[in-house]
Amino acid sequence: MRRRLVEWSVTWSFLAGIAAIWWFASAGSRSTYYPPLSTIVSVFRHEWLFAHATSDLVPSLYRIGLGLGLSIVVGVSLGLVIGLSPAVRTTVEPALEFIRAIPATAVLPAFIVVLGITNVSKVAFIAFGAVWPILLNTIEGARGIDVEFHDVARVYHLGPVRRLVSVSIPAAIPQIFAGLRIAVSVAVLLVIYAEMFASTNGVGYFTLNAQTLFEIPQMWSGIFVLAILSYVLNGAYAAIEWKVLRWHRGWRSSQADAAA
Amino acid sequence: MRSASETIGEVAGPGAAGGVSGAVRASLGRAARPVAFAVALALLWYVLGSTALLAPRGALPAPATVLADLGAEAGTARLWVDVAQTLETWAIGLAAAAAIAVVLGLAIGSLRLVYAAVKAPIELLRAVPSIAVLPLAVLVLGVHLRLAVVLVAAGAFWPLLIQMIYAVHNVDGAALEMGRVFRLGWLRRFGSIVLPSCLPYFFTGLRIAAVVALNVTIAVELLIGSTGGIGMRIDQLEVAGDIPHLYAYVAACGLLGLAINVATRRVERRVLRWHASQRSAVPA
Secondary structure: HHHHHHHHHHHHHHHHOOOOOOOOOOOOOOOOOOOOHHHHHHHHHHHHHHHHHHHHHHHHHHHHHHHHHHHHHHHHHHHHHHHHHHHHHHHHHHHHHHHHHHHHHHHHHHHHHHOOOHHHHHHHHHHHHHHHHHHHHHHHHHHHOOOOHHHHHHOOOOOOOHHHHHHHHHHHHHHHHHHHHHHHHHHHHHHHHHHHOOOOHHHHHHHHHHHOOHHHHHHHHHHHHHHHHHHHHHHHHHHHHHHOOOOHHHHHHHHHHHHO | OOOHHHHHHHHHOOHHHHOHHHHHHHHHHHHHHHHHHHHHHHHHHHHHHOHHHHHHOOOOOOOOHHEEEEEEEHOOOOHHHHHHHHHHHHHHHHHHHHHHHHHHHHHHOOOOHHHHHHHHHHHHHHOOHHHHHHHHHHHOOOOOOHHHHHHHHHHHHHHHHHHHHHHHOOOOHHHHHHHHHHOOOOOHHHHHEEEHHHEEEHHHHHHHHHHHHHHHHHHHHHHHHHOOOHHHHHHHHHHHOEEEEEEEEHHHHHHHEEEEHHHHHHHHHHHHHOOOHHHHOOOO
C-alpha cells in the first residue's frame, strides 16, 4: 500500500512537472504552431465546455459505443461457434485468415461506397476493425476450455443453453476480455481516422478541420480531447475488466505477474 | 496426396468423391470444406451485389470482376510501384520504432525508479493513437514521406516498448545469479543472458507493431494523398468511382498484410529456433 502511494506520487509529480515546464516555457510563445499552453487551455474551456462536447464529442462516443457493441455481439457469438466446433473451425479459418490480414484502414473507402458517408458506415467500419481481436480471442478461449468442464456439464445433464451460459462463456471470458482490451484501442483509432477521412462532425473532424482553417489553438484543443478520450476509454475498460474478472483465479494471478 | 485432393475438391467438388476409399474421402472433405466456404462467401457477395439489397448498384462488383482486375493490375507497374512505396514507408517507420523502443525499453526496464516515473506517462501516451496528432504533424513536418514515416513509427513504438519493458522484468533471476556466480562481467551478463531472454518478447511486440504500422501507413496515405502508395491509390480510385479497381487494391492490401504476417512469423521461427516456444515437438 505504501509502495503504491510512493509510485502514485512519483508518477503524478512527473506529469505535473511536464505540464509546468510546458506552461512556463510556452508562456511568451509567438510560434504559430506551438501557442502558449495557457491559450490552449482557455480555448479548450471555450470550445469543449460544452458547445462542441455535444456537437462533436457525443457523436464520436456514440460511434465508438455502437461499433464496439456490434463487434462484441458478432465476435463473441461467432467465436463461440467456431471455437467449440473443430469442424466449423477448419472450414472457416483460411477465409478468416485472409479477411483479417486486410488492414482495416484500407477498407474505409469501400464502406463509404456501400453505405455512404453516414453514421451507419462509420459504425460498421469500426465494428469490422474491432471484431478481429475479440473473435480470435473468443475462439482461443472456447478452444482452451478444460475438457473436464464439459464432462461435468454432461454428467449434470445440462442442456445446450445452460452449458453455454454457465460453462463455455464464463470459461472463455478472461480471454474474451483480453481481446476486448485491444478492440477498445482499435475502435478509438478507427473512429478518429474515419472522422478525419469523411465526416461532418466528431472530434477527429473538428481537429483536422481546425488545422485546415489554421485555427491552431483549436486544433491543439482537439488533440487534447482525443488524448483524454483515448485515456479515459482505456481506463474505463480496465475498471470494467477488474469488476467482471475479479472472481477468476487465473486472471488474478496473471495480474499479480504483471504487477511484479 | 494433399495437393491432389485439394485440386479435385476445387474442380469437381465433394460429389466426385463417390467411389474413392474412406481415408481419401476424409482428406478430400478436409480440403474441400474451406474452399466451399470461400466460394459460398463469394456467392453471397455476388448475390448482395447483383440484387442491390444492401448497397447501391455497382457498389459491390462481382468477385470475378475484382479478381480479374487484380490479375490485370499485377501485370502492370502501377500496382508494384504502389506496393513498393507503401512497403518503404512501413519498413522505415517500423525499423525506427524498433531501434528506439529496444534501447529505451531495456533502459526503462532495468531502472526501477525511472520505470516508476514514466509508467503513467507511458500509459497516457500509448492510449493515444498516433493518427490523433496528424493535423499537427502535417503543419510541422509538411506533407512528405517523412510525415508518414514519423506517424508510422509513433504508432509502432508503443507495443514494442511495452514488450521490451515487460521482457526485462521477466528475465529469469536464477540465470542472472548463475552469471554472477560465473563472474561474468556486466556486459557479458547483458549480452548472453538479458538480451537472449528478451528476444521472444521482442518478436511478439514486432508482430503487433507490424500490423499497427501497416494500418497507420495506409491511413496516412489515404488522408494526406501526396505520399504515394496503395492507400493513396485507393483514395483516388474511390474519388474516380472506379469501384472494381478499388476492391482489387483492397484485396492487394490483404495479400500484402498476409505476406507480412507470414514473413514476420518465419523470421521469428528462424531466430528463435533455440527457444522452447518454437520447439513444438517438446510439450510445454
